[in-house]
Amino acid sequence: MSGPLAKLVSILFLGVLLQSCGKPSHVEGAPRFTAAHITTPGDGAEFSVSRQATRTWKDYDGDGLSDRMDPDIDDDGIYNLCDQYPFDGTKWGEDKDQDGIADFVDLSFAKTKDLQSLASLQEDIFKKLGIVVMNGSESFAKDEWLELHSTLFNEVLMKKLSYQELKVLVRYSKTDQIGESRSDFDSFWKQISFYPNPNHLGNVLAFNGSLVHELGHSHAAENPIEFEAFRSQFFSWSSPSRYGLSSPEEGYAENFVYLLYLSGDIKIDSRRFDLVLN
Numbered sequence: 001m002s003g004p005l006a007k008l009v010s011i012l013f014l015g016v017l018l019q020s021c022g023k024p025s026h027v028e029g030a031p032r033f034t035a036a037h038i039t040t041p042g043d044g045a046e047f048s049v050s051r052q053a054t055r056t057w058k059d060y061d062g063d064g065l066s067d068r069m070d071p072d073i074d075d076d077g078i079y080n081l082c083d084q085y086p087f088d089g090t091k092w093g094e095d096k097d098q099d100g101i102a103d104f105v106d107l108s109f110a111k112t113k114d115l116q117s118l119a120s121l122q123e124d125i126f127k128k129l130g131i132v133v134m135n136g137s138e139s140f141a142k143d144e145w146l147e148l149h150s151t152l153f154n155e156v157l158m159k160k161l162s163y164q165e166l167k168v169l170v171r172y173s174k175t176d177q178i179g180e181s182r183s184d185f186d187s188f189w190k191q192i193s194f195y196p197n198p199n200h201l202g203n204v205l206a207f208n209g210s211l212v213h214e215l216g217h218s219h220a221a222e223n224p225i226e227f228e229a230f231r232s233q234f235f236s237w238s239s240p241s242r243y244g245l246s247s248p249e250e251g252y253a254e255n256f257v258y259l260l261y262l263s264g265d266i267k268i269d270s271r272r273f274d275l276v277l278n
């Protein structure tokens with residue numbers, strides 16, 4: 001068995017395993033979901049920290065995937081973060097301009113003219129790539145929106161990635177940051193989260209380095225055989241930066257950045273490669 005079927009079976013198995021391990025139905029400190037989330041419009045705040053939120057380990061739509069692993073908890077075709085009613089499979093929010101992006105994340109209806117001026121980038125990314133880029137508890141800066149758009153449509157990256165494993169890209173505030181992670185790819189929710197990073201301030205090329213690193217994780221998700229081959233030789237591999245040292249997953253993502261940087265296909269702040277420790 002290979003391909004998507006094998007992946008589904010392994011996810012189902014893992015889900016059963018985790019649930020049978022007696023995981024609590026709720027972890028203290030995680031946001032609690034209430035019936036109000038089902039019947040009243042949310043503002044997305046209940047998902048401000050997806051990893052915490054989904055530690056509920058429930059299976060709302062009963063499809064065999066615990067909510068932690070289910071990118072569409074209510075099974076209405078709208079991914080969790082951009083679904084205004086994430087626990088109601090009959091609705092996902094008003095969509096006045098009918099572009100498929102609910103008003104509460106649609107930049108066309110953002111509060112400021114500056115943000116509204118970026119709506120065409122958001123719509124272009126969604127229509128052509130199926131990815132919703134959204135401001136969460138913090139907004140992407142204008143130059144980050146431009147960089148996101150340009151990198152996601154980078155010709156070489158588009159040959160490497162189908163974007164099937166990436167559906168949501170979101171920016172959070174410091175309050176929502178978990179641990180030290182400054183950006184994060186969640187393979188279950190098919191989501192990249194960005195947190196405040198001093199290296200990114202006014203340095204869009206450093207931001208782009210983080211973006212391409214996370215895209216490297218989505219590349220691993222799309223290419224499990226290639227990733228396994230990398231994993232098997234990880235301990236004899238010399239990482240070009242400290243970001244790739246900690247695990248085969250991080251090494252694979254950093255190698256992805258490094259090769260694209262060497263070939264000149266992407267532009268990033270190359271100082272990330274001055275930090276090699278091994």
Ligand SMILES: [Ca+2]
Binds near residue numbers: 077078085
């Ligand atoms: Ca949904």
Ligand SMILES: [Ca+2]
Binds near residue numbers: 089
């Ligand atoms: Ca819904």
Ligand SMILES: [Ca+2]
Binds near residue numbers: 096097098100101106
């Ligand atoms: Ca819309």
